[in-house]
Amino acid sequence: AQSVTQLDSHVSVSEGTPVLLRCNYSSSYSPSLFWYVQHPNKGLQLLLKYTSAATLVKGINGFEAEFKKSETSFHLTKPSAHMSDAAEYFCVVRGPLPFGSARQLTFGSGTQLTVLP
Amino acid sequence: SQTIHQWPATLVQPVGSPLSLECTVEGTSNPNLYWYRQAAGRGLQLLFYSVGIGQISSEVPQNLSASRPQDRQFILSSKKLLLSDSGFYLCAWSPRLAGGQETQYFGPGTRLLVL
Numbered sequence: 001a002q003s004v005t006q007l008d009s010h011v012s013v014s015e016g017t018p019v020l021l022r023c024n025y026s027s028s029y030s031p032s033l034f035w036y037v038q039h040p041n042k043g044l045q046l047l048l049k050y051t052s053a054a055t056l057v058k059g060i061n062g063f064e065a066e067f068k069k070s071e072t073s074f075h076l077t078k079p080s081a082h083m084s085d086a087a088e089y090f091c092v093v094r095g096p097l098p099f100g101s102a103r104q105l106t107f108g109s110g111t112q113l114t115v116l117p
Numbered sequence: 118s119q120t121i122h123q124w125p126a127t128l129v130q131p132v133g134s135p136l137s138l139e140c141t142v143e144g145t146s147n148p149n150l151y152w153y154r155q156a157a158g159r160g161l162q163l164l165f166y167s168v169g170i171g172q173i174s175s176e177v178p179q180n181l182s183a184s185r186p187q188d189r190q191f192i193l194s195s196k197k198l199l200l201s202d203s204g205f206y207l208c209a210w211s212p213r214l215a216g217g218q219e220t221q222y223f224g225p226g227t228r229l230l231v232l
Contacts, residue, residue, distance in 0.1 A: 042226065044207065104163060109160045
């Protein structure tokens with residue numbers, strides 16, 4: 001079984017300062033990990049994904065995440081926050097169902113990012 | 118490119134009324150399809166997934182059902198809505214790739230309010 005824990009339910013940063021959203025995972029297998037972003041009343045948009053290639057993954061809108069197996073972490077970062085980054089962010093781990101079945105996702109509880117002017 | 122549509126965007130229904138939410142995908146064939154519910158202040162819960170026409174798997178027992186009458190169409194239904202069915206319903210699709218490297222892509226969602 002797999003699980004994912006987002007360590008902060010709310011993060012507040014000033015515009016232009018770095019963003020760090022923390023995520024720890026638990027998986028019996030080599031995991032596939034994702035970060036999705038959800039703006040108010042919108043669907044989820046994929047930011048980036050890790051699928052056992054490079055441990056530092058670059059995504060859209062300047063976000064990146066580093067897979068650290070020793071720490072079982074997949075934290076999301078951005079060097080400089082923008083007002084448009086204000087949204088809810090979900091860390092997600094994909095389950096190891098056998099090929100031919102639908103791959104199930106386990107979602108974290110989400111982190112609400114507020115960007116202050 | 119692939120796109121996923123959901124409608125309606127918003128729905129207000131009385132308790133006990135039926136429900137039909139529709140999701141369609143364009144630009145791909147044989148996708149895996151998913152229905153999720155996001156209740157206020159809570160994470161996403163997988164309700165149903167489908168790996169092909171007429172093939173539906175349910176993750177949790179509930180008042181809802183799903184059907185897949187066509188390859189790229191996924192429908193979420195209920196005969197009688199409950200107050201607890203209120204929430205934000207998201208449809209997602211993923212390509213069926215060897216090795217399980219597929220990624221799920223989400224639709225814009227349907228906001229359902231049961232009164």
